Amino acid sequence: MFTVLAASGGDIIEKAGAIKSPPHFPCCPFCGSLLFQHDSEKAFWAGSKEYEETHPGYIALIKWLKGKCFKSISEAAVAYEAETGIH
């Protein structure tokens, strides 16, 4: 699943959700998939800016994705285009 829960604002992964039983891995509150956290928000955005150079609109998509859950990035892109009209 493709979920962006903490793209900005200093959110921490543990606040997003967790499985009730051990081993208490943080999980997506929408689909239950495991969440992954970047070590550095600064590094995350630096990588996003680099990707944006060859994929214009990527950063806007990532910002729009915050708090949403999709089965894939391509499914997210379809929903993004339907809602915003931006391709």
Ligand SMILES: [Zn+2]
């Ligand atoms: Zn999810």
